[in-house]
Amino acid sequence: MELFFEHFITKGGYKVALEGLLATAEIAVFGLIIGILLGTVIAIVRVMPKYKVLPRVLDVICNIYVALFRGTPMVVQLLVGYYVLLPAIGLRLDGVVVAVIIFGLNSAAYVSEMMRSGIQSVDIGQLEAARALGMPYAMAMMKIVIPQSIKNILPTLGNEFIVLVKDTSIVSFIAVVDITKAFRQIGDATYEYVIPYLFLALVYLVLVAGIAALVKLMERRLKKSERQ
Amino acid sequence: MNDNNILSVRGLKKSFGKLEVLKGVDIDIKKGEKIAIIGPSGCGKSTFLRCINCMEDPSGGSIFFNDVDLADQRVDINIHREQIGMVFQQFNLFNNKTIIENIMLAPVSLTLKKIKKAKRKNFFTKVGNIFRKNKKELIKITQTKAEIVENARANAEKLLKRIGLEDKADVYPSTLSGGQKQRVAIVRALAMNPQVILFDEPTSALDPEMVGEVLDLIKEVANEGMTMLIVTHEMGFAREVANRVLFMDSGIIAEQGTPAEIFDNPQNPRTIQFLKAVL
């Protein structure tokens, strides 16, 4: 115990931990943002009317995309991205950037499914009223349908964020120092793992509880705003 | 084609899969006409109305709106929909927008979109003009974004005042009664200054005590000269407001005429049967 705190505080272990926490947060937050943006686009493609050829082609592409990212573990996606694809195209990117991209792409596949059911839960009359006023499909979706579906799926989006935060613990596979890696380094330095790992678990618990509380708060805000 | 006709429907057909719902509807509608559409449930009244603004894509035939065939897939339907208001049985106010936003949203967003497009076009014209001897004219943009929003707001406030709901401007639709919602839906359609309004059973989802206020508003709008098509089960209202009544039966217009002709002296046995059942 003392060993841990000595290393953690006086020998700058907390700095490593804070940097790790920052990496964890960056990957989860930016991953979620990319996931929501891209996932929304994919969801719209998948619910779009399919009379014309282009929507059908896009739909097939999106289906393959979702199957690909949901059908493989995220670690494998990280490894393939970092050690196979990047070298193949001769690009060098920071591990955190790669992690953000892969987390974003992966999350998009899951968010698209949530968003699709969210869109389908919005009464079709909302879209029809917007279209009847002359709004193009994309405008009607963006201004009317998507905001309502996001509200509907806010709890599931919150869960997705929590999953992302926890999944960041695998990024040390591509040499990123996240919070997990940071505490392992502290353990390595002191040959004492019990306290660091318990402390690590506590950090994740606090993070997850914080996010859950935040989501609850947002939900309540949204509910209230439409009752006035 | 007659120039007086704002709408000319020719041989309109619509099928859902194997089910043929509209089997060839023909009608000419002049500016300012008030058409009531009656008929048994499931005969295709809503489908007919929804084909007019292509909420349902017609399977065959033509819909000439100011001589443009809306059934033609190459026509940009959105521009024409701005001119064709629609009022739904279920009101369909935007749940995520306040009442005044419901009214302002389409006028503002669509105008801004047009300005954006004009600006983009002007940019290319300007670039092109560098190389042109005869300079091409730019599209004039007369309003700023703030002005557009302000105008739309002023108009929306005027409309809300007209229906006595100015104090509801900033609340969400979930707090309104059915009658209030439908009246907002009607002025939302009016805010686009449409040439025609389509009403699909505007009072069928209302509690009986709220039917009157909605019908009164529709009458007012009718008296101002608006061209309208109204699917309704309110026969008294149809008789009072409509100048022409269409009786639809299994996908065709089985009989049409003035309210007096249809209600007092129907010819078609199906019309007689239907009226006997509802009156």
Ligand SMILES: Nc1ncnc2c1ncn2[C@@H]1O[C@H](COP(=O)(O)OP(=O)(O)O)[C@@H](O)[C@H]1O
């Ligand atoms: N989107 C649709 N898909 C399949 N069938 C439909 C659809 N819309 C309407 N129908 C069918 O078309 C027929 C006519 O419907 P509708 O036009 O709503 O009748 P009305 O408004 O006169 O009661 C009904 O049998 C209905 O079930």
Ligand SMILES: [Mg+2]
């Ligand atoms: Mg109907």
